[in-house]
Amino acid sequence: xxxxxxxxxxxxxxxxxxxxxxxxxxxxxxxxxxxxxxxxxxxxxxxxxxxxxxxxxxxxxxxxxxxxxxxxxxxxxxxxxxxxxxxxxxxxxxxxxxxxxxxxxxxxxxxxxxxxxxxxxxxxxxxxxxxxxxxxxxxxxxxxxxxxxxxxxxxxxxxxxxxxxxxxxxxxxxxxxxxxxxxxxxxxxxxxxxxxxxxxxxxxxxxxxxxxxxxxxxxxxxxxxxxxxxxxxxxxxxxxxxxxxxxxxxxxxxxxxxxxxxxxxxxxxxxxxxxxxxxxxxxxxxxxxxxxxxxxxxxxxxxxxxxxxxxxxxxxxxxxxxxxxxxxxxxxxxxxxxxxxxxxxxxxxxxxxxxxxxxxxxxxxxxxxxxxxxxxxxxxxxxxxxxxxxxxxxxxxxxxxxxxxxxxxxxxxxxxxxxxxxxxxxxxxxxxxxxxxxxxxxxxxxxxxxxxxxxxxxxxxxxxxxxxxxxxxxxxxxxxxxxxxxxxxxxxxxxxxxxxxxxxxxxxxxxxxxxxxxxxxxxxxxxxxxxxxxxxxxxx
Amino acid sequence: xxxxxxxxxxxxxxxxxxxxxxxxxxxxxxxxxxxxxxxxxxxxxxxxxxxxxxxxxxxxxxxxxxxxxxxxxxxxxxxxxxxxxxxxxxxxxxxxxxxxxxxxxxxxxxxxxxxxxxxxxxxxxxxxxxxxxxxxxxxxxxxxxxxxxxxxxxxxxxxxxxxxxxxxxxxxxxxxxxxxxxxxxxxxxxxxxxxxxxxxxxxxxxxxxxxxxxxxxxxxxxxxxxxxxxxxxxxxxxxxxxxxxxxxxxxxxxxxxxxxxxxxxxxxxxxxxxxxxxxxxxxxxxxxxxxxxxxxxxxxxxxxxxxxxxxxxxxxxxxxxxxxxxxxxxxxxx
Numbered sequence: 092x093x094x095x096x097x098x099x100x101x102x103x104x105x106x107x108x109x110x111x112x113x114x115x116x117x118x119x120x121x122x123x124x125x126x127x128x129x130x131x132x133x134x135x136x137x138x139x140x141x142x143x144x145x146x147x148x149x150x151x152x153x154x155x156x157x158x159x160x161x162x163x164x165x166x167x168x169x170x171x172x173x174x175x176x177x178x179x180x181x182x183x184x185x186x187x188x189x190x191x192x193x194x195x196x197x198x199x200x201x202x203x204x205x206x207x208x209x210x211x212x213x214x215x216x217x218x219x220x221x222x223x224x225x226x227x228x229x230x231x232x233x234x235x236x237x238x239x240x241x242x243x244x245x246x247x248x249x250x251x252x253x254x255x256x257x258x259x260x261x262x263x264x265x266x267x268x269x270x271x272x273x274x275x276x277x278x279x280x281x282x283x284x285x286x287x288x289x290x291x292x293x294x295x296x297x298x299x300x301x302x303x304x305x306x307x308x309x310x311x312x313x314x315x316x317x318x319x320x321x322x323x324x325x326x327x328x329x330x331x332x333x334x335x336x337x338x339x340x341x342x343x344x345x346x347x348x349x350x351x352x353x354x355x356x357x358x359x360x361x362x363x364x365x366x367x368x369x370x371x372x373x374x375x376x377x378x379x380x381x382x383x384x385x386x387x388x389x390x391x392x393x394x395x396x397x398x399x400x401x402x403x404x405x406x407x408x409x410x411x412x413x414x415x416x417x418x419x420x421x422x423x424x425x426x427x428x429x430x431x432x433x434x435x436x437x438x439x440x441x442x443x444x445x446x447x448x449x450x451x452x453x454x455x456x457x458x459x460x461x462x463x464x465x466x467x468x469x470x471x472x473x474x475x476x477x478x479x480x481x482x483x484x485x486x487x488x489x490x491x492x493x494x495x496x497x498x499x500x501x502x503x504x505x506x507x508x509x510x511x512x513x514x515x516x517x518x519x520x521x522x523x524x525x526x527x528x529x530x531x532x533x534x535x536x537x538x539x540x541x542x543x544x545x546x547x548x549x550x551x552x553x554x555x556x557x558x559x560x561x562x563x564x565x566x567x568x569x570x571x572x573x574x575x576x577x578x579x580x581x582x583x584x585x586x587x588x589x590x591x592x593x594x595x596x597x598x599x600x601x602x603x604x605x606x607x608x609x610x611x612x613x614x615x616x617x618x619x620x621x622x623x624x625x626x627x628x629x630x631x
Numbered sequence: 632x633x634x635x636x637x638x639x640x641x642x643x644x645x646x647x648x649x650x651x652x653x654x655x656x657x658x659x660x661x662x663x664x665x666x667x668x669x670x671x672x673x674x675x676x677x678x679x680x681x682x683x684x685x686x687x688x689x690x691x692x693x694x695x696x697x698x699x700x701x702x703x704x705x706x707x708x709x710x711x712x713x714x715x716x717x718x719x720x721x722x723x724x725x726x727x728x729x730x731x732x733x734x735x736x737x738x739x740x741x742x743x744x745x746x747x748x749x750x751x752x753x754x755x756x757x758x759x760x761x762x763x764x765x766x767x768x769x770x771x772x773x774x775x776x777x778x779x780x781x782x783x784x785x786x787x788x789x790x791x792x793x794x795x796x797x798x799x800x801x802x803x804x805x806x807x808x809x810x811x812x813x814x815x816x817x818x819x820x821x822x823x824x825x826x827x828x829x830x831x832x833x834x835x836x837x838x839x840x841x842x843x844x845x846x847x848x849x850x851x852x853x854x855x856x857x858x859x860x861x862x863x864x865x866x867x868x869x870x871x872x873x874x875x876x877x878x879x880x881x882x883x884x885x886x887x888x889x890x891x892x893x894x895x896x897x898x899x900x901x902x903x904x905x906x907x908x909x910x911x912x913x914x915x916x917x918x919x920x921x922x923x924x925x926x927x928x929x930x931x932x933x934x935x936x937x938x939x940x941x942x943x944x945x946x947x948x949x950x951x952x953x954x955x956x957x958x959x960x961x962x963x964x965x
Contacts, residue, residue, distance in 0.1 A: 529771035
C-alpha cells in the first residue's frame with residue numbers, strides 16, 4: 092500500500108464524519124418535528140481490501156446508507172390506534188355537546204318544565220275559577236313548549252354540525268389521498284434502482300397515512316417499488332399515483348351519505364373520525380332526537396284529547412290545548428306525490444311512523460314502523476284518500492308502481508310544539524258545561540297525566556320517560572369519554588414506543604457530534620501526517 | 632429504554648394536563664357544591680336525582696293543595712258553626728213560641744227574631760271565601776240560595792289531589808247542609824192529641840201534615856225545602872199564633888241541627904286528615920331532599936383533600952419538569 096493510500100484513508104474518515112455530522116445536525120434540527128424519524132449513518136469499511144505485509148487492510152471508511160430508525164410493527168399499531176382514537180374523539184365531542192342539551196343540573200331542564208306544567212294543572216284544579224292560575228298555567232305551558240323546541244333545535248343543530256364536520260373531513264381525506272398519491276410518485280422516483288431511501292419523503296407519507304387513518308380508518312399496503320396503496324372500506328382510495336375522490340352527498344332527509352367510485356359506503360365500513368361522526372349522527376337521530384319528538388307528540392296528544400272533552404269558563408269546548416300535531420311526509424317517488432296528509436282522529440293516532448308503498452297495478456300497503464304490521468292495504472284509485480290509524484293522506488300526480496312515501500306525526504312534533512289556547516278563560520278545567528265555574532274534574536284529569544303510565548311511551552310516566560332520555564344522553568357521553576380516555580392512553584403509550592425507537596435525543600446527538608468531531612479531527616491529522624511522511628520521503 | 636427529547640417533553644406536559652384537568656374538575660365541584668354537574672358525571676345517580684326532584688316538586692304541589700283545601704274547609708266549618716248556633720237559637724224560639732204563655736207583643740218580637748234567624752241562615756248559606764260562594768257546589772260564582780230560598784248551586788264536589796291518586800273534597804254542597812230531606816215518612820204524636828206526618832217529597836221537599844187524633848182528617852198541611860224556609864214558616868206561624876205549626880217545627884229544627892252537626896264532624900275529620908297528610912308530605916319531602924343531597928351533593932371534605940393531593944402532585948411534577956426539560960448534555964460540554 093502506498094503512502095498516498097494513507098491520504099485516501101484520512102480523506103474517507105473526514106467525508107464519513109462530515110456525513111455523520113450532517114445527519115446529527117438534521118436530527119437535532121428536527122427534534123420537535125412531528126412524525127420525524129431519527130436517521131442514522133451506517134458506516135462500513137471501504138473495500139477493496141489491499142494486501143499489506145503480513146495481512147490485509149481496508150482502504151478506510153464509507154457511508155453505506157442513511158437509515159431511518161423505524162419500527163414497522165409499532166408504526167402499524169399506531170395507524171390502528173389513530174383509527175380508534177379518531178372515532179372515540181369524534182363521538183366524545185358530539186355526545187359531550189348533546190349531553191348539555193339534556194343537562195338538568197344547571198337549574199333549568201325539561202323535567203322541571205314538565206313538572207311545573209302538571210303542577211299548574213294541579214293548582215288550577217284546586218282553584219278552577221281563578222284567572223291568575225289560568226294565566227300561570229298558560230305561561231308554564233309556553234315555557235314547556237319553548238324548552239322542547241329549544242332542545243329539538245339544539246339537537247337538529249348538532250346533527251347539522253355533524254354533517255358539516257363530515258363534509259370537512261371528506262375534503263381533508265381527499266386532500267391527503269392526493270398528497271399520498273403525489274408522494275408515492277416521488278418516493279418511487281427517488282428510490283428507483285438504487286439502495287438510497289427517501290427518508291424524509293417517507294416520513295411525510297407516514298404522517299399523512301396516520302392522519303388519514305385517524306380521519307377514516309384506512310388500510311395500507313406498500314408494494315415492492317415503495318408505493319403505498321390505501322384502502323377505505325375495502326375499496327381503493329389511493330392506488331399508485333392516482334387517488335379516487337371520496338364524495339359526500341345529502342340524502343332525502345338532508346344527511347350526508349358517503350360514496351367512493353360511484354358506490355355507497357355503508358357507515359359501518361368507515362372508521363376513524365368519519366366513522367365516529369356517522370355513528371353518533373345515527374345514534375342521536377334514532378335515539379335522543381326521536382325520543383324527544385315522541386315525548387312532545389304524546390304530551391300533545393294526551394293533553395289535547397282530555398282538553399277537547401272539557402269546557403272553558405266561557406263554556407267553549409272541543410279546543411286543542413297544544414297546537415295540533417302535524418304530519419311530515421317524505422317522497423321518494425318518480426311520479427306521485429303526497430298532496431295532503433292530516434290527522435282525522437286524534438284518539439286513533441298511535442304515533443308510529445308509516446311507509447306507504449305502491450306496488451304493481453296500484454296495490455298499496457301502509458306499514459307501521461313501530462310494529463312492522465301492515466295497517467292498510469288496497470288498490471289505489473286516483474284521488475281517493477288512504478286512511479289508516481287516524482290519518483288520511485291524499486296522493487296526487489301519476490302514482491306508479493315503485494312509488495313510496497313516508498308519513499310521520501313525530502318529525503315536527505317537537506319543533507312545532509306550542510300552546511294554542513291564548514284566552515285563559517278557554518282553558519278547559521270543567522268536565523261539563525253546566526257546572527261552571529267551579530268544576531275542576533277535567534283539570535284534575537289532566538294534572539293526573541303526571542302520574543299516569545302512558546302506553547305510547549312504553550307504559551311509563553312522562554317524567555320517567557324524559558329521565559330515560561337524560562340517562563341515555565349521560566351514558567352516551569360517559570361511554571364516549573371513557574372510551575376516548577382509554578384510546579388516548581393507548582395512543583400515548585404507542586406514540587411513546589414510537590418516540591422511544593424513532594425520536595431524536597439531543598443528548599445522544601450531542602455525544603455523536605463529539606464522537607464524529609473527534610473522528611473528523613483525527614482524519615484531518617491523518618492527512619497532515621501523510622503530508623509530513625511525504626515530505627520526509629521527498630527530502631531523502 | 633431509550634428516551635427521546637420530544638418524548639420527555641410530551642410525557643411531562645401530558646401528566647401536567649391530566650393533573651390540571653383533575654384540579655379543574657375538583658374545583659368545579661367545590662364551587663357548585665355538587666358532585667353531579669352533568670348527567671355523565673354519574674349516570675345512575677342522575678336517574679335517581681331526577682326521580683327525587685320530581686317527587687319533591689310533586690310533593691310541594693300536593694302540600695299547596697292541602698293548604699288550599701284546609702283553608703277552604705276551615706272556612707266552611709266556621710260558617711257551619713254559626714249555622715249551628717242559628718239553628719239552636721231557632722229551636723229556642725220554637726220552644727218559647729210553643730209554650731203558650733206569650734202575649735201578642737212578645738210573640739211578635741219572637742216572630743221578628745225568627746225572621747232574623749232566617750236572614751242570618753240565608754246569609755250564612757251564601758258565605759263567600761274570597762270571591763267564591765262556598766256552598767254552591769261547582770257554581771261558585773252564584774249565591775247558593777236566592778232570595779226566595781231556592782237552591783241555585785249544584786251537587787259538585789270540588790276534589791283536589793293531596794297525594795298520588797288521593798283526592799279530597801274541599802267543599803260541601805249547600806243543599807246537603809241547608810236542605811232538609813227525609814228518607815222515610817215519620818209520625819209524631821203531639822201533646823194536644825194531633826198527629827204530625829213528615830212525608831218525603833221530591834228532591835229536598837218535605838211535606839208536613841197535621842192530622843186530627845183520628846189520623847185521617849188533615850187539619851193543616853205545609854211543605855219546605857230547607858232551613859231558611861223552616862225559619863220563615865216559624866216566623867209566620869208565630870205571627871199568626873199557629874200553635875200547631877210551631878210545635879210541628881220542633882222536629883225539623885232538631886233534625887237540621889243534627890244534620891249540620893254531622894257535616895261539621897265530616898269537615899273536622901277532613902281537616903284532621905289534611906293535617907296528617909301535610910305532616911306525611913313534609914316527612915316525605917324531607918326524606919327526598921336528604922336522598923337527593925346524598926346523590927347530588929359533593930362531599931366537600933373529601934373533595935378538598937383530593938384537591939390538596941392533586942396540588943402536591945402538580946408541584947412535584949413542575950419541580951421535576953424544571954430539571955428534566957431545562958438541561959441536556961450540551962450544557963456540560965464547554
